[in-house]
Amino acid sequence: MERTFIADLRQHIGEEVKIQGWLQVLRDQKKMQFLVVRDTTSTVQVAFWKGNDAALAEQISTLTTESALTITGTVVDNPVVKLGGLELQLASLEVNNLAESPMPFEPYGDTLPQLDFRMDWRYLDLRRKENLLLFQVQTTAEFAMREFCQQNRFVEIHTPKIVGAPSESGAELFTIEYFDRKAYLAQSPQFYKQMAMAAGFERVFEIGPVFRADPSFTSRHMTEFTGVDMEISWTQSHEDVMAIQERWLNHIYQRVKDVHGEQIREVFNHEIVVPTLPFPRIPMAEVIQILKQRGYQLPADKKGDIDPGGEREIAAYVKEKYNHDFVFVTDWPITARPFYHMRHPNNPNLTMSYDLIANGLEITTGAQREHRPEILKKQALEKGLHLEPIQFYLDFFRFGCPPHGGFGLGLSRLLMVMLGLNNIRESVFLFRGPTRLIP
Amino acid sequence: MERTFIADLRQHIGEEVKIQGWLQVLRDQKKMQFLVVRDTTSTVQVAFWKGNDAALAEQISTLTTESALTITGTVVDNPVVKLGGLELQLASLEVNNLAESPMPFEPYGDTLPQLDFRMDWRYLDLRRKENLLLFQVQTTAEFAMREFCQQNRFVEIHTPKIVGAPSESGAELFTIEYFDRKAYLAQSPQFYKQMAMAAGFERVFEIGPVFRADPSFTSRHMTEFTGVDMEISWTQSHEDVMAIQERWLNHIYQRVKDVHGEQIREVFNHEIVVPTLPFPRIPMAEVIQILKQRGYQLPADKKGDIDPGGEREIAAYVKEKYNHDFVFVTDWPITARPFYHMRHPNNPNLTMSYDLIANGLEITTGAQREHRPEILKKQALEKGLHLEPIQFYLDFFRFGCPPHGGFGLGLSRLLMVMLGLNNIRESVFLFRGPTRLIP
Structure with a gap:
């Protein structure tokens, strides 16, 4: 399957697509898991119902932020979702590169380290x-x-x-x-x-x-x-x-x-x-x-x-x-x-x-x-x-x-x-x- | 006067224009002088009737090839002229930089020196x-x-x-x-x-x-x-x-x-x-x-x-x-x-x-x-x-x-x-x- 840029998802409502990017936020709830995934064009919320596949849910729960992921799923219109009013219902997940945890700093964290420290880890800083x-x-x-x-x-x-x-x-x-x-x-x-x-x-x-x-x-x-x-x-x-x-x-x-x-x-x-x-x-x-x-x-x-x-x-x-x-x-x-x-x-x-x-x-x-x-x-x-x-x-x-x-x-x-x-x-x-x- | 590129001269038949470029060839005849002038867009023949201005004719006759010139004149349709079927009738001449003579080699001469010699004088070689x-x-x-x-x-x-x-x-x-x-x-x-x-x-x-x-x-x-x-x-x-x-x-x-x-x-x-x-x-x-x-x-x-x-x-x-x-x-x-x-x-x-x-x-x-x-x-x-x-x-x-x-x-x-x-x-x-x- 060809990769779809996140910014283009709205053109694919109802279709199964493949996206690739970085895990920015993981919210692991009782029945659902929500992943905010980012590529160079935008961010999207990916949703997974744990009951669908317990093993997959287990794998998702171990994901570290900033890991590189390939995800397939169906694009669903959902006006409640803040990110573009749509979400992706996860069908499959491939972990291309699991980020070590903890990171020197989180590019999308709440606090930003001093410039000199960010320069030591410039490639993380550049993810902002x-x-x-x-x-x-x-x-x-x-x-x-x-x-x-x-x-x-x-x-x-x-x-x-x-x-x-x-x-x-x-x-x-x-x-x-x-x-x-x-x-x-x-x-x-x-x-x-x-x-x-x-x-x-x-x-x-x-x-x-x-x-x-x-x-x-x-x-x-x-x-x-x-x-x-x-x-x-x-x-x-x-x-x-x-x-x-x-x-x-x-x-x-x-x-x-x-x-x-x-x-x-x-x-x-x-x-x-x-x-x-x-x-x-x-x-x-x-x-x-x-x-x-x-x-x-x-x-x-x-x-x-x-x-x-x-x-x-x-x-x-x-x-x-x-x-x-x-x-x-x-x-x-x-x-x-x-x-x-x-x-x-x-x-x-x-x-x-x-x-x-x-x-x-x-x-x-x-x-x-x-x-x-x-x-x-x-x-x-x-x-x-x-x-x-x-x-x-x-x-x-x-x-x-x-x-x-x-x-x-x-x-x-x-x-x-x-x-x-x-x-x-x-x-x-x-x-x-x-x-x-x-x- | 704005400078006109030589390639654009045909759009100015009958008009007085200013061109700027390098003297590629000078043919100094009994009554006429012909200058082939080159810029980055093309070459043109410039004609001057010596009888018009003896002092100017004298100056033209001392021009060395590859000198940098600013010339004004009238663009004339002339199907006989090989270079674009037109010529420029010279009205004024400004010598912006008279080339020393002889040059290490003539970029538009008949023979091309060895590569290593041309590299010594690369800026002349680049004029070809x-x-x-x-x-x-x-x-x-x-x-x-x-x-x-x-x-x-x-x-x-x-x-x-x-x-x-x-x-x-x-x-x-x-x-x-x-x-x-x-x-x-x-x-x-x-x-x-x-x-x-x-x-x-x-x-x-x-x-x-x-x-x-x-x-x-x-x-x-x-x-x-x-x-x-x-x-x-x-x-x-x-x-x-x-x-x-x-x-x-x-x-x-x-x-x-x-x-x-x-x-x-x-x-x-x-x-x-x-x-x-x-x-x-x-x-x-x-x-x-x-x-x-x-x-x-x-x-x-x-x-x-x-x-x-x-x-x-x-x-x-x-x-x-x-x-x-x-x-x-x-x-x-x-x-x-x-x-x-x-x-x-x-x-x-x-x-x-x-x-x-x-x-x-x-x-x-x-x-x-x-x-x-x-x-x-x-x-x-x-x-x-x-x-x-x-x-x-x-x-x-x-x-x-x-x-x-x-x-x-x-x-x-x-x-x-x-x-x-x-x-x-x-x-x-x-x-x-x-x-x-x-x-």
């Missing part, structure tokens, strides 16, 4: 309905990202994660033993997505891992995360890049709301708000003024950067003034930006760059890139870089590399913001941090 | 029409993969690439310096996609990098490649897994043929054949007999595995007998398979596993997994593994992990086969091998 929904939302969001790319002539690329030279300053770099030499883990696909511009691909995107040997333990950092990168040829400034990113995000939010909005309201008590276009844009210099006026003190050592508190404060300002959850902070000083960001022709201390802050959290850095080889080389030297290790990168610009810009977005940060979570460890399949490699 | 098409095909193929997954309730996951313990035998493992300890690069998402089964996700897929410290230099091996992985709960045997994979591949081939079939014929002189369902299946024991009968001598040291010559020979047999390009070779001996493959209940020396051979090249390994913790542990010990480093994996099966199976496919191998290429280095954005880390 919040987590299944979160990864269903991620799937839909990524599909919407690619759908937009597909409609706009983007090429999907997979750039190497093992690299011979660092793409940024060299800090936060993991070293690999690569046969008889050293290699490194890519901190971003930056150099290689730009190579795709030199290759004439015009528009590319990549969704893949990026690695940062960052020893910090904040609620927004990971040593490995999934980066979403886009790079677009023939942009004239970061404004062109922002214009694409906001349309893209609008499409993603709309799709997630359409598919999961109602369930997100139920499970997370959170409303998906599709951001209106255009997003507000505020130059960095103005942001500093606004923060000052609001009495927010930026740390002195930030070299023109904003700290997380400042990000939340400017987001609060934008929410009050524009009723918008997103804000592009533009035109960052060169001190806070890497050498490959293009500079304003009329103000060489400012880059043509932006950060995107969503609900108070930075989720994107983007920029127009410097594509003129001589200027790029000069900017690298100014930043104190050695040219020899990045010569292969500088070469990309020698034979007709078009002007281009792009951005990178952290997938788990986007999910945090989208679903209103307060720790990135809750929005990633498996967290990696300085002291966390298992499971 | 074969390569742009290849990555457009890859984009479509991946989109079709995810479309199938979307329609069949799969969840997309991103598993960690930095791992605390190896998932396989420990050979071919890259070591990372991870703060004050050692970590490893994931050789496959095997353990973690199985974790998603323990997490009750039921059906997952991942497209991401996998790493193999394999010192070989063949035309089919890389130290880093893009793996496509699926894992499906409630399968009863590898037959269930094969049934899904063949439907999935059929969908991918159909989509690629629909979108790019004609262009693949033109550019690669290659016909996309959508594989019919079901694919032939031949048990391994029978394959050995067939190879013997055809006089193919398998190497003695293969422990029940087939060598590449054997793969080509069995593919030739299948092509002759069934006129099919694909064959599932099933039921491999336990000596050739890892500990986590389920074994046949009636023949404990055979695993419920398969390889998929496409046009003579192995592109997939798949299996029903052993989900019963005691048997899994026993099989690990039999293979000589230490339990302690994989205890976190064995734990996945303790609390109701359903039966499941899955497979992994190499993306670049699929492209090789799909487009009839004979070296995997031609079908990957940037090749990584024991001696190749740059660019």
Whole structure:
């Protein structure tokens, strides 16, 4: 018999079906046994009259919660039952995997252990309905990202994660033993997505891992995360890049709301708000003024950067003034930006760059890139870089590399913001941090 | 002015438009100059009458091929012109990036350098029409993969690439310096996609990098490649897994043929054949007999595995007998398979596993997994593994992990086969091998 998803049972009233899933609750009464069984689509009540088969009743009474079961039975309309107004009258039971008891914790129990303990038993934690929904939302969001790319002539690329030279300053770099030499883990696909511009691909995107040997333990950092990168040829400034990113995000939010909005309201008590276009844009210099006026003190050592508190404060300002959850902070000083960001022709201390802050959290850095080889080389030297290790990168610009810009977005940060979570460890399949490699 | 893609010029006859692209050919004649300009959609002839503007004519005559240009002009119907029967009459020219001359090689020149030299200048090599098409095909193929997954309730996951313990035998493992300890690069998402089964996700897929410290230099091996992985709960045997994979591949081939079939014929002189369902299946024991009968001598040291010559020979047999390009070779001996493959209940020396051979090249390994913790542990010990480093994996099966199976496919191998290429280095954005880390 073909397996029927629980969500589809109503189409089979009166029929014998097979369902497969996990035992969420067992109520063993005097004459009846009730099993609440869950699959990825829904939950259903399964009923068994003990008098029908004493041996089977005996077996059911020994079932532990979270065991994996295959059950056949007849679907019966029953308006009294809370779960969908129907129940399944059990005919046969196969125990595919009996859960050990007690479990480290019950995913559908009354109390939820601390995050760190849940991370030790992540696969049990992932059984919670919040987590299944979160990864269903991620799937839909990524599909919407690619759908937009597909409609706009983007090429999907997979750039190497093992690299011979660092793409940024060299800090936060993991070293690999690569046969008889050293290699490194890519901190971003930056150099290689730009190579795709030199290759004439015009528009590319990549969704893949990026690695940062960052020893910090904040609620927004990971040593490995999934980066979403886009790079677009023939942009004239970061404004062109922002214009694409906001349309893209609008499409993603709309799709997630359409598919999961109602369930997100139920499970997370959170409303998906599709951001209106255009997003507000505020130059960095103005942001500093606004923060000052609001009495927010930026740390002195930030070299023109904003700290997380400042990000939340400017987001609060934008929410009050524009009723918008997103804000592009533009035109960052060169001190806070890497050498490959293009500079304003009329103000060489400012880059043509932006950060995107969503609900108070930075989720994107983007920029127009410097594509003129001589200027790029000069900017690298100014930043104190050695040219020899990045010569292969500088070469990309020698034979007709078009002007281009792009951005990178952290997938788990986007999910945090989208679903209103307060720790990135809750929005990633498996967290990696300085002291966390298992499971 | 908005930029117009060259492929769309016919819709703008008589209008002034802006195009952007690369100078492929310059023909500088006495009175006229003709520029063939290419973007990702097509090529067009641009004409300029020197008498119009002597300074501009002078500038055009200094243009090097492969320079990045922005050109405005009027689109004119001209049936004599080979490129689409139209031309652009140049009004203005902006040189966005003048290519140095001479180039290491001309992507649209008459002779093609050796592969290794082209890999040194991969971004120039990627400008060739074969390569742009290849990555457009890859984009479509991946989109079709995810479309199938979307329609069949799969969840997309991103598993960690930095791992605390190896998932396989420990050979071919890259070591990372991870703060004050050692970590490893994931050789496959095997353990973690199985974790998603323990997490009750039921059906997952991942497209991401996998790493193999394999010192070989063949035309089919890389130290880093893009793996496509699926894992499906409630399968009863590898037959269930094969049934899904063949439907999935059929969908991918159909989509690629629909979108790019004609262009693949033109550019690669290659016909996309959508594989019919079901694919032939031949048990391994029978394959050995067939190879013997055809006089193919398998190497003695293969422990029940087939060598590449054997793969080509069995593919030739299948092509002759069934006129099919694909064959599932099933039921491999336990000596050739890892500990986590389920074994046949009636023949404990055979695993419920398969390889998929496409046009003579192995592109997939798949299996029903052993989900019963005691048997899994026993099989690990039999293979000589230490339990302690994989205890976190064995734990996945303790609390109701359903039966499941899955497979992994190499993306670049699929492209090789799909487009009839004979070296995997031609079908990957940037090749990584024991001696190749740059660019």
